[in-house]
Amino acid sequence: MDLASIVYLGMTFGLxxxxxxxxxxxxxxxxxxxxxxxxxxxxxxx
Amino acid sequence: xxxQTYNYAIVRSFVTWSMIWGLxxxxxxxxxxxxxxxxxxNFPPYLTFGRLRPVHTNAGIxxxxxxVIFAAFYYIVQRLCKVPIWSDKLxxxxxxxxxxxxxxxxxTLLLGYTTSKEYxxxxxxxxxxxVILWVAFSINIxxxxxxxxxxxxYISLWYMMAAIVGVAILYLVNSAAVPVSFFKSYSAYAGxxxxxxxxxxxxxAVAMVLTAPFLGMFYYFLPKTTGVPIFSHRxxxxxxxxxxxxxLWTGAHHLLWTPVPDWIQTLAxxxxxxxxxxxxxxVFNGYLSMNGQWHQMRENYLVKFLILGITxxxxxxxxxxxxxxxxxxxFIHYTDWVPAHIHMGTMGWVSMICFASIYYLIPRIYGRELxxxxxxxxHFWLTLVGQLIxxxxxxxxxxxxxxxxxxxxxxxxxxxxxxxxMVEMYPxxxxxxxxxxxxxxxxxxxxxxxxxxxxKGEPTAVPTIxxxxxx
Numbered sequence: 001m002d003l004a005s006i007v008y009l010g011m012t013f014g015l016x017x018x019x020x021x022x023x024x025x026x027x028x029x030x031x032x033x034x035x036x037x038x039x040x041x042x043x044x045x046x
Numbered sequence: 047x048x049x050q051t052y053n054y055a056i057v058r059s060f061v062t063w064s065m066i067w068g069l070x071x072x073x074x075x076x077x078x079x080x081x082x083x084x085x086x087x088n089f090p091p092y093l094t095f096g097r098l099r100p101v102h103t104n105a106g107i108x109x110x111x112x113x114v115i116f117a118a119f120y121y122i123v124q125r126l127c128k129v130p131i132w133s134d135k136l137x138x139x140x141x142x143x144x145x146x147x148x149x150x151x152x153x154t155l156l157l158g159y160t161t162s163k164e165y166x167x168x169x170x171x172x173x174x175x176x177v178i179l180w181v182a183f184s185i186n187i188x189x190x191x192x193x194x195x196x197x198x199x200y201i202s203l204w205y206m207m208a209a210i211v212g213v214a215i216l217y218l219v220n221s222a223a224v225p226v227s228f229f230k231s232y233s234a235y236a237g238x239x240x241x242x243x244x245x246x247x248x249x250x251a252v253a254m255v256l257t258a259p260f261l262g263m264f265y266y267f268l269p270k271t272t273g274v275p276i277f278s279h280r281x282x283x284x285x286x287x288x289x290x291x292x293x294l295w296t297g298a299h300h301l302l303w304t305p306v307p308d309w310i311q312t313l314a315x316x317x318x319x320x321x322x323x324x325x326x327x328x329v330f331n332g333y334l335s336m337n338g339q340w341h342q343m344r345e346n347y348l349v350k351f352l353i354l355g356i357t358x359x360x361x362x363x364x365x366x367x368x369x370x371x372x373x374x375x376x377f378i379h380y381t382d383w384v385p386a387h388i389h390m391g392t393m394g395w396v397s398m399i400c401f402a403s404i405y406y407l408i409p410r411i412y413g414r415e416l417x418x419x420x421x422x423x424x425h426f427w428l429t430l431v432g433q434l435i436x437x438x439x440x441x442x443x444x445x446x447x448x449x450x451x452x453x454x455x456x457x458x459x460x461x462x463x464x465x466x467x468m469v470e471m472y473p474x475x476x477x478x479x480x481x482x483x484x485x486x487x488x489x490x491x492x493x494x495x496x497x498x499x500x501x502k503g504e505p506t507a508v509p510t511i512x513x514x515x516x517x
Binding site: 015019022023026027032035036037038039040041042043 | 126196198199200201202266269270273275276278279280283284287288291
């Protein structure tokens with residue numbers, strides 16, 4: 001495996017890790033209310 | 047209230063101009079569909095199918111689609127951030143540059159100046175105009191978001207920012223070219239690299255122009271219309287990031303069975319299939335947001351546009367990945383199946399959301415109720431029927447065409463000549479003309495209804511709008 005392939009593989013893995021972290025954070029029980037509050041707030045302005 | 051300085055004048059202007067460009071796009075679309083069934087309607091050199099077709103696509107995507115995006119974003123960003131837009135002057139500059147760019151595009155395409163890159167046909171001076179236009183828009187939206195008084199960022203703002211960043215990157219990379227004269231340039235890329243960059247741009251123009259902004263608009267206008275929040279904001283965020291991570295890898299599915307490296311084709315095919323998940327995450331979120339509210343499909347014309355819009359998005363995002371599979375692509379690629387797919391997205395998904403957005407905005411930016419709900423209902427049915435006739439007839443035509451192209455005699459020779467396959471298309475191409483005419487009739491009714499609402503609509507009970515378009 002050459003250097004370019006290793007870099008591509010690393011980038012792909014890095015992106016996957018970031019994505020998993022976003023999903024875990026979004027669905028963490030601690031942040032449930034915080035994660036849903038925007039959908040109620042957007043109805044307030046009218 | 048803090049909302050006393052919202053700038054709706056710019057929203058009004060973009061709504062007006064987007065409708066004008068939308069009518070141009072559909073009218074030219076009907077003309078080119080007639081040219082397909084009657085070649086005598088080609089008037090060389092300016093009014094031939096080859097020159098009018100890109101005018102149709104560019105007026106539709108960039109004039110109509112992006113025009114409505116500008117209008118809706120300027121409205122939504124002010125409402126969600128609870129601040130007026132950052133710069134009124136910059137927005138006005140952007141409006142006139144937008145119209146100058148679309149006009150220059152139409153004129154130069156009719157004169158025969160083209161890069162020949164689909165959805166990016168305009169030559170380099172117009173690329174420069176587009177970049178300035180997009181930078182002005184991006185600065186205004188991002189600065190408004192940065193100065194917001196609402197801490198929470200609703201999902202629509204995420205889609206807005208993705209579209210702003212995504213379009214900028216795509217356009218700049220695919221614009222790279224070497225100018226040799228004022229109206230001629232050559233791509234900075236060569237061979238398969240050029241093709242790969244072009245379809246990375248082409249398919250992601252679908253992502254960042256025809257998907258992300260309209261999902262943002264759908265997520266805003268659906269709860270505002272029904273009066274109940276979306277089913278899950280967290281699901282919308284997860285679907286958003288999934289879409290962003292996956293979409294940019296899919297462009298090479300336009301290049302299956304070409305000299306582009308096999309692994310790139312396979313990668314694009316795989317990510318195209320994976321895209322079903324985030325796409326349907328938004329579709330399910332939309333449907334589940336209607337729990338207990340399905341009666342509004344009968345009672346509220348806006349809900350019909352929005353729910354049919356997201357339904358066509360769902361169908362589109364199932365059919366698209368199916369087409370990205372090598373074996374199926376081998377059968378339908380280059381046939382009339384493909385424009386049928388595109389038009390389900392543009393006439394079904396994108397335009398349904400555009401219509402709903404404008405119907406929603408009119409009372410709020412002009413302070414006048416819609417002139418006629420029965421006319422809006424009629425518009426809905428004409429849009430739906432016109433689009434279905436258009437797409438279904440061309441799907442059938444595509445399968446027939448593919449079958450005839452692939453038919454072989456026992457000695458290995460082709461069963462049909464190309465001309466024989468063309469002749470078989472005529473009934474379906476006439477059906478396409480019919481679908482287009484019905485759709486255009488709906489569009490004319492829509493524009494009439496909007497015009498009459500502004501001129502003769504009953505005053506609304508919502509906050510007063512000043513003559514300068516501020517609320």
